[in-house]
Amino acid sequence: MSLEYYNRIEVASRDEISTLQLKRLKHIVRHAYNNNNFWKNHMANADVHPDDIKSLQDLSKFPFMVKNDFRDNYPLKLLCVDRRDVVRLHGSSGTTGKPTIVAYTKNDIKMWSEAVARSLVIAGVTPDDIVQIAYGYGLFTGGMGAHYGAERLGSIVIPISGGMTSRQIQTIEEIKPNAMMVTPSYMVNIAEAMDKKGMDTRKTSIRVGIFGAEPWTNEMRSHIEERFDMDAVDIYGLSEVVGPGVAQESVESKDGLTIWEDLFYPEIIDPETGEVLPDGEQGELVITTLAKEAMPVIRYRTGDITRIIPGDVRSMRRIEKITARNDDMIILRGVNIYPSLLEEQIMKVPGLSSNYLIERYRMGAMDQLRIRVEPVDEEQDSSRMQRQLTYNIKSTIGASVDVIIEPLGVLPRSEGKAKRVVDLRRYN
Structure with missing residues (x-):
């Protein structure tokens, strides 16, 4: 050919x-x-x-x-x-x-x-x-x-x-x-x-x-x-x-x-x-x-x-x-959020890796969102990254989410399609 x-x-x-x-x-x-x-x-x-x-x-x-x-x-x-x-x-x-x-x-x-x-x-x-x-x-x-x-x-x-x-x-x-x-x-x-x-x-x-x-x-x-x-x-x-x-x-x-x-x-x-x-x-x-x-x-x-x-x-x-997909959309306190928008903010923070997990959970009658993300290595300043990502997301979507910087290697690794969003609300 x-x-x-x-x-x-x-x-x-x-x-x-x-x-x-x-x-x-x-x-x-x-x-x-x-x-x-x-x-x-x-x-x-x-x-x-x-x-x-x-x-x-x-x-x-x-x-x-x-x-x-x-x-x-x-x-x-x-x-x-x-x-x-x-x-x-x-x-x-x-x-x-x-x-x-x-x-x-x-x-x-x-x-x-x-x-x-x-x-x-x-x-x-x-x-x-x-x-x-x-x-x-x-x-x-x-x-x-x-x-x-x-x-x-x-x-x-x-x-x-x-x-x-x-x-x-x-x-x-x-x-x-x-x-x-x-x-x-x-x-x-x-x-x-x-x-x-x-x-x-x-x-x-x-x-x-x-x-x-x-x-x-x-x-x-x-x-x-x-x-x-x-x-x-x-x-x-x-x-x-x-x-x-x-x-x-x-x-x-x-x-x-x-x-x-x-x-x-x-x-x-x-x-x-x-x-x-x-x-x-x-x-x-x-x-x-x-x-x-x-x-x-x-x-x-x-x-x-x-x-x-x-x-x-x-x-x-x-x-x-x-x-983005229609069925991926998360509604948090009236704000429409796609996981890809959160990924964009994660990737903009120096020192954060692309390995992340978005968790939906409920506190009382209110839905909440938590992002767990790992650093690229153990030498990174977790407090700095947590503050910057929290600020970036709040500035972009107008809603606050919990940000947790996990130790390297804690989050699951994908060998195919990555599962980025976990809904924990049914367990609460």
Whole structure:
């Protein structure tokens, strides 16, 4: 595969992209309606029909799909193809309720692999590179999605999966990968483990890290890039849609993620009213798959907060880096707080690490918030850091929170998706 690996559609005119989107949208809506009772009833209940799709704007007449639709139709009641055409199943862990299961045909896997391969290209990965994949394999889409995409590009793949930190470090040291695909929180934990071994994290072979599966801030990006002397870029996806590869940040700009609009149609809605918002306004991202056969999704509410911005070197539009979700929002004494906002303030305090935990608890009838965070080493002045972080948060959000600087090594380490918020209120 050439280093100039671009599908023509990536640099097509907006008219060409819109024409392809409409053609595929008409097909996928009819495909879902004709081959699955959920979709037929879902559309009928909203008094819409596939014939109503005359333009891309007509999609707004159709009802939303939400995560509970997957749970209510578990395991395979959303299937729109014959079971014999299904070649793979992925799904969620089910740790917060009934799991979700998503099916894929051969064409779905091919489409997904292509999307991830495109993503790796604009992240700066080449067919000559070695890619270490430290996302979890199995039902989680991260590992397999990254794997097939890197193989599609022609890179050498190290399918190490998540965990086994010592083995991760040994692989980095001995095989010398050029790219790392992993959650940002686990990359920080790898850095800590390398520090304990006396290794210089800035002298690894890793040129670029492709980070996803959890929200992360630009402050976290700067921290990782400084620790490893690498470029850190964002990849976006979610298991209900396809997995990683829905959108990707370019290594040149690091300013918004190109969404592969020939495969996924994005909308931004007002989370409260469901009204479609114009490009440039912030709201909840809604995605419709345009080329997925086994389990297409139509107007799926992702819960992710972002906005659509124009393309840069590609004509496909971008989404702003996602650092917040609707269901992550904490309301403290009438103030709306996203964990990413607290992370930004933590990363601004010299001497504090990115290993933190937000605890919600109740004192009397009032909800309270506590942040537990560790220093980068034991030589730091805990009192100074506690005062500065408390002041930063109060100045930013207008509400006071408890700040505890824990001894180094007290807080749990993530080997996958970091759990940043713990709700203790039910125990009080």
